Amino acid sequence: MEAARLIEATRHALAQARTVQDIVVEAWQAQALAEAVGSHLAVQGPFEARAAARGLSEAGCRASGGLCRTASRAGGLRAAQLTEVRDAWTVLTRLAELLGEVGIALVGVACACEEDAVYWQCIEGIDAADETTDRIGGLLRRLALRERGGAA
Structure with missing residues (x-):
């Protein structure tokens, strides 16, 4: 499946997530998708x-390490369906937007939760989304330099 479609599917799933567990799962799904796009x-x-x-890819991998257990209960990793990245600039931009949405959702969960373990899982997810977004920014700068004919 094309990366942009997977990003939109993850964005939709995050918007539909109603429980803390569902939001956390979608946060890790987004990180796994970042890993897959980076690898591709x-x-x-x-x-x-x-x-x-x-x-x-490495940033997404570090962040999505705990996802496998949770994802198996949630129907598997969406990122495993990645087959192509048609427009890297668009995909990376949308992925950064998705990770921003993930961060906002996790802040909401962290502020409302009463369990320390969930709180720290959210903080870890927020940090991961931030690091991955920074990596996307660096990649976008490289692509922009390439388009302008400059050295990266």
Whole structure:
């Protein structure tokens, strides 16, 4: 499945999430998607952006480590369906927007929760979304330099 469609599916699932567990699952789904997009671009993206794409993949991987257990109960990893990235700029921009939405949702959960474990899981997710968004920004800068014909 094309990356933009997976991002929209994750955005929709996050918007529909009503429970704390559902919001946390969608946060980790977004991180797994960042890992998959980064991995895809590290192999098939523009040469000048491959190192930055590997960094994105690594950031998503570190953040989504605990997802596998939760995702198996929620129907599996959506990111496993990734087959192509048609427009890297659009995909990365939408992914950054999704991660911003994830951060906002997690802040809401962290502020409202009464369990320490859930609170710290949300804080970890917020940090992960922030780091991954920073990696996307770096990758977008590399792509912009490439388009302008400059060295990255």
